[in-house]
Amino acid sequence: MGFPEALSEISKRVGKSKVLTDPEDVYAYSLDASTEYRRAPGAVVRASSDEDVRVVLEVADRERVPVVPRGSGTSLTGASVPISPDSIVLDLTPMRRIQVNVDDGYVMAEAGATVLEVDRACREHGFFFPPDPASSRVATVGGALAENAGGLRGAKFGVMKNWVLAMEVYLPGGRRLRIGEPVYKWRWGPDLLSLFIGSEGTLGVITRAWLKIYPLPEKVVRIMGTFDRLEDAGRAISQIRRRGHVPMMLELLDRETIEIVNEVLGYDVELAEAMVVADVDGPREAVWRMAREVEEVMRESGGRTRASDDPEEMQQLYQARQGAYAAVTRAYPGVLLEDITVPLSKLMVALRELENLRREYGMRMPVFGHAGDGNLHPTICFDPKDEDQLRKAREMFIRIGRLAIELGGAISGEHGIGLAKKELFLEEIKAIRGEGYLEVVREIKRMLDPNGIMNPGKLWF
């Protein structure tokens, strides 16, 4: 049997209407938000139940047909694009039930529910779901887990990994694996949850997860600091954390970002070498005291500050950060969004080196990001029709990754590896972890997916 036969068996067992093979349907799944990689699968199966997932993995494994799990396809690395035409894209978006269990402090979400839908469901009960990738209105729970996504609130709340209690995963061959329990304390054996989180669909298909929820903050104060020197902003960020403050959001924007936002979106944001935006949350009685302390730290580092708890003004203080992606993508048809993490103590060095790189290549590269957890998004802008700029952009992309490795950081903070960062990833592993690490993960992969059908070509596989 081959691909067509496998497909016809799947079609028979899950129902014809769930299997798409018309070119005009499958081409719609040929890209993700990297926009760099393009390949249409041979078929798309729209899973609406666990059983659909099980059938696909059973037949595909038997017939050696590659399977690419897919949420909303907002991966920025090509992770959700197949590398061979005889692949099945397994679309999880029809599976999106959500159940909030306030008594036990969790929300159960199926893989296809969006992160924002989960958050909204929690808010109806006075709780919220803290991880908030900027793509949360689109990105699915399955995709966010498979990418270990982070977000703006990462400075305080971390990434997806920190919020998972349990998961259900299907393995090649169709075996079901229930990992963890929806209770806050639970232990036996090694923690397999972490094995699947961040695995980019290369080990199995996540069908549902039980996620921790958190009470809505009583009050939030937003502080904006503007700085005449980038280093001052970097110092302010590490000082805020050193002094024991853990703002819910701690974002950084450089001058070029503010310029582009003003230019493209017509805003009138004060031009400065750098801007830091912090959200401090806490009890009503204490939150302003905490906010004043954070303001004080910013001032000590040479910043000018404004703070507010008025929703409209808060929105205004956040305007430039919020508009960054829109402004950059409007101004430049070609954009490479980097995603490095450095130790907080190296933030200033990283910013300086990025500035040097920008000068050396003479390219526009606004830098913004979740600086509170050392995660920066230098965004290389170029004209894709200009060969020279394209070459420069690719070179810069690699050099930024290497910079992160040199500083003891990581080449990806949250967007993952996919196809875009495979080479850099191997460099990082060799430099920091040694070949032994690779051997172990490859053995695990062989054990779980002996026929190599799960999202081939991604990560280290």
Add this chain to the structure above:
Amino acid sequence: MRGTAVPEIVRFAAENTTQTGDILGLGTEQRVRWAKGLLPRGPVNGTVFYSGEMYPVMGYAEGAFRMLKRLEGFMDVNSLARVGPLMRKLGIYRVGARALWGGLNEKYQRALRDAVYVLRKLGVEMGYLFEDEPPSGVALHTYGLLREFKEHAEWVSRRLEELGVRRIITLDPIVATAFRLYYPEFVKDWRVEALHFVEIVAREMARQGVRLRLSRRVRVTYHDPCYLARTLGVVDEVRFILGRIEGVELVEPPRHGVNTGCSGDGGLELTQPPLARKVSYERIEELSGTGAERVLTSCPACIMMLRTGFDSMNLGLGVDDLASLVAEAMRNGVEREVETDAGEERREKLFFKRYRVLPRSPEPKSLELDDLAEMLLWETDKCKKCGFCNVECPTYRALDRLESRSARGRMTLINSLVRGDPVRPRAVLDRLYSCVLCGQCSQSCPVGLHVQELIVYGRAYAIYSGRAGVGPGA
């Protein structure tokens, strides 16, 4: 249009629009009878009331739409489109339609008469062109027959000039959009001003300090038509008008104003009625969830979708054109405030905010295939696949998040078609025709792509490339 990728029903509607002047081809007599004795013939001070090609026959469309639902599985809309001309040949088309759905149509024609009544009460001077009224041809634009639209629009422009028309007042926001936004793009020196009914009514009510009173109390909700609110940016006028009628309590649905939700029309009701119905359900639930006793709106196609939707879900909610409620109140008399301090506020209200939430339209150099291709490739290559446009896309939502019938998916498919990927123009066109042109996508695209209009241009490319035999499977 024959031998092309264009489905039968679109051909039927397009040919009727340009030849007979209404989408169903029922003929001039049907189209103008509502106005007999109401309005003087020809423009008055350059102004005409313009009924357009939908309003006067919308009841027949509603009848056909209801019938198709009952015939689902036996007959689709394209076979129905084949029956029309056949019946016309047999001479039973108009008579048959009148016998079946003449009653339904009365309601739509009454809205036109109510609108005229309101405008005249406010002292607006205008005439009507009767059988001389040239159809706007907006359906040609909707369905991507852009070369035909351009040719038609140029003729309409000349015709209106000959007739001495300088200003158009209409109850149909799709027609108003065509004259206000599309004509200037397609016709050189287009100078006719086009206003929607609510714009002029709000302005006059404010200027004259008009207050009205219903002889009953009624809780209403208002469905903002996409074309009026999102595309033309007309939102505050409606609230102003309703706020001036004693006895009316307005409850807004969660999505309103420029963030309104689609009720399933935008051309989809004609090309793919079952999907149109599916799309309408979400909005129907939302509107009925407001607890209102009646739903008001300002678009013939929205009225049809909502009426049939409420009926099929047995919700017993009535739908009226806003014009009818205003007319009902006016029949109780028109009270005009004497000049007081309120005069200041009133003058301010003369100028209502025009919301701008949509990005700039794409501008191909011409409608030649190469120029269309160049523009479409340039624009769709800019798409970052972030999927923000999908979140509120009504067809994506109605179809369980199916990518190929979503905003982002349509951008990908247009790109694939133009690049020469092995996709077929006719099948791509089918995906593009499943879009309701609501503009939610254009409103939410961070890159600033006018997705909705790119879809219209994509339709044109699929049609003309299919006709030229370009691309596989043409």
